[in-house]
Amino acid sequence: MVRRSEAQETTAEATPAERGRVRADARRNLDELLKAAMKVFASKGVDAPVRDIAKEAGVGVGTLYRHFPQRSDLVLAVCTREIDACADAAATFSAQLGPFEALSAWMGRYVEFIMTKRGLAAALYSGDAAYQGLPAYFEKRLHPALQGLLDAAQGAGAIRSGLQTNELLRAVAGFCAPAQDVGPEYTGRMLELFMDGLRYRAPA
Amino acid sequence: MVRRSEAQETTAEATPAERGRVRADARRNLDELLKAAMKVFASKGVDAPVRDIAKEAGVGVGTLYRHFPQRSDLVLAVCTREIDACADAAATFSAQLGPFEALSAWMGRYVEFIMTKRGLAAALYSGDAAYQGLPAYFEKRLHPALQGLLDAAQGAGAIRSGLQTNELLRAVAGFCAPAQDVGPEYTGRMLELFMDGLRYRAPA
DNA sequence: CATCTATACGGAACATTGTTCCGTTTATCA
DNA sequence: TGATAAACGGAACAATGTTCCGTATAGATG
Numbered sequence: 001m002v003r004r005s006e007a008q009e010t011t012a013e014a015t016p017a018e019r020g021r022v023r024a025d026a027r028r029n030l031d032e033l034l035k036a037a038m039k040v041f042a043s044k045g046v047d048a049p050v051r052d053i054a055k056e057a058g059v060g061v062g063t064l065y066r067h068f069p070q071r072s073d074l075v076l077a078v079c080t081r082e083i084d085a086c087a088d089a090a091a092t093f094s095a096q097l098g099p100f101e102a103l104s105a106w107m108g109r110y111v112e113f114i115m116t117k118r119g120l121a122a123a124l125y126s127g128d129a130a131y132q133g134l135p136a137y138f139e140k141r142l143h144p145a146l147q148g149l150l151d152a153a154q155g156a157g158a159i160r161s162g163l164q165t166n167e168l169l170r171a172v173a174g175f176c177a178p179a180q181d182v183g184p185e186y187t188g189r190m191l192e193l194f195m196d197g198l199r200y201r202a203p204a
Numbered sequence: 205m206v207r208r209s210e211a212q213e214t215t216a217e218a219t220p221a222e223r224g225r226v227r228a229d230a231r232r233n234l235d236e237l238l239k240a241a242m243k244v245f246a247s248k249g250v251d252a253p254v255r256d257i258a259k260e261a262g263v264g265v266g267t268l269y270r271h272f273p274q275r276s277d278l279v280l281a282v283c284t285r286e287i288d289a290c291a292d293a294a295a296t297f298s299a300q301l302g303p304f305e306a307l308s309a310w311m312g313r314y315v316e317f318i319m320t321k322r323g324l325a326a327a328l329y330s331g332d333a334a335y336q337g338l339p340a341y342f343e344k345r346l347h348p349a350l351q352g353l354l355d356a357a358q359g360a361g362a363i364r365s366g367l368q369t370n371e372l373l374r375a376v377a378g379f380c381a382p383a384q385d386v387g388p389e390y391t392g393r394m395l396e397l398f399m400d401g402l403r404y405r406a407p408a
Numbered sequence: 409c410a411t412c413t414a415t416a417c418g419g420a421a422c423a424t425t426g427t428t429c430c431g432t433t434t435a436t437c438a
Numbered sequence: 439t440g441a442t443a444a445a446c447g448g449a450a451c452a453a454t455g456t457t458c459c460g461t462a463t464a465g466a467t468g
Contacts, residue, residue, distance in 0.1 A: 023464055026416060045331075049454060060418035061456085071455065118331055126326035127249070227435055230445060253425060264447035265427085275426065 030067050032057040037078045045118040046075055072123075072130035079120065079134060083141050086113045090145035100158035103149040104195050107172065110142070111187050114176045121173075142169055157204030234271050236261040241282045246320045250279055250327060276327075276334035283324065283338060287345050290317045294349035304362040307353040308399050311376065314346070315391050318380045325377075346373055361408030 036057035040048045050071055054064045068074040089109050093102040123131050146165050153159045175190050240261035244252045254275055258268045272278040293313050297306040327335050350369050357363045379394050 021465090023415060025464070029416085047330075050456090051454075054418095062418055062458085063416075065456065066416070069456090122326040122330035125329055126251075225436090227444060229435070233446085254427090255425080258447095266429085266447055267445075269427065270445070273427090 026067075029057070029059055029063055032059060033064060033067055033074070034077060034081065037074050038082070041075070041078060042116045046120050046123060050074075070130065072128065075120075075123065076130065076134065079117070080137060082113055082116070083138055086110060087141040087145040090149055094149065094152065098158075099149075099153040099156040100199065103153045103159070103198075106146070106149055107191055107195060110146075110169075110172060111176055111191055114173050115184070115187065139166070153198075158202055159198040160201040160203075163198070230271075233261070233263055233267055236263060237268055237271055237278070238281060238285065241278050242286070245279075245282060250321065250324050254278075274334065276332065279324075279327065280334065280338065283321070284341060286317055286320070287342055290314060291345040291349040294353055298353065298356065302362075303353075303357040303360040304403065307357045307363070307402075310350070310353055311395055311399060314350075314373075314376060315380055315395055318377050319388070319391065343370070357402075362406055363402040364405040364407075367402070 033053065037053050040053050040056055044052070050061060050064060053074070054061045057064070064074070068077065086109060090102075090106050093105045093109075096102070097105060124134060143165055146169060150159070150163060150165060150168075154161050172191070172194065175194075176187050237257065241257050244257050244260055248256070254268060255265060257278070258265045261268070268278070272281065290313060294306075294310050297309045297313075300306070301309060328338060347369055350373060354363070354367060354369060354372075358365050376395070376398065379398075380391050
């Protein structure tokens, strides 16, 4: 059980990637792999075979393992990427919509994110050391994103106050978890209910 | 994806086991397998290889599969058994200890149960159809067990009222989940804190 | 443009599992 | 004691993560 991707390198030699000179095909393949993994994970869950991902990316398994020494590294990379995307969507919605609509839209986006991660919760709770850092990253990126939206909506008097940001994230993720077989209408209805709850005792 | 262990048999023929005549060695091996699985799951987590369990039981894999057609059936059997044991402990504690002490002791027992199930949460959240029924069984057995202890302790004025039984079960399981590497002192301290909370505003 | 070399690539081969199959053993009964 | 249905053991198969190494190529150099 060796920890990879440590912060400090023990050798003085820098790898090519660290010197900033990466061959074009290498970078292209890395992108293809991430795209492919995102697609395959979404359709077959995070337990999908590596070979499927390599094939989808039009690449050999050797190449996959060159970029992601362990299967879990790939899962990690995809998750990080999608957490980032979800967090960044908050700013977009804020800029384009009113406070409550932005909040509501983001919650929908968040539910979408959770739903594409069938089996991820399993990995997180498995105690596998490879995923130890994920919950912290999840919190680090998603908490501020939601916090901003909540503050704006509360400032506008659109929703009640006294809400715990983390609890909202957890609750929504929670009621999505058992929704794997029941259709997407379920999560839609639940989220709507939830959002209505938020504005039930709103000042305005 | 065929559902096994259906309630109704499609054929009129009854298997020997159903007629009540089971060979002695078969029953003995089944017991050995369950004991072995409990031990191996506890030490290596529920992802332990079937071969390890068969070896621990002193039995071939064929025999294991004769009794448990799928790996998940064995996991299921062990879980059911341990849920039962945990639920039954409530009555024992009630009979031997005072209301609060019984509650406290059972909570300790419950934490112990949760902790031995490293990786079980993963299985539960994985969406694997084999484990669909487990959460319901968990609730069915553990909720009444805790409810009785709470009622007794509340009746004696030892703890506050207005508690949601399911929430307590969930919360305790929740703070045990991330405790896989940190020593058992952590869960001990947390549970103590938790129990103190329960009696903080107690009538007596 | 030709050549050279570090880097990356592909996929066969290996290791670790879950699962099946079938020849052998044995408990039970007459 | 012999017959036989039931159970047993473990080799063999299949799926999947991971490693290895011969081959191809991007990019630098002359």
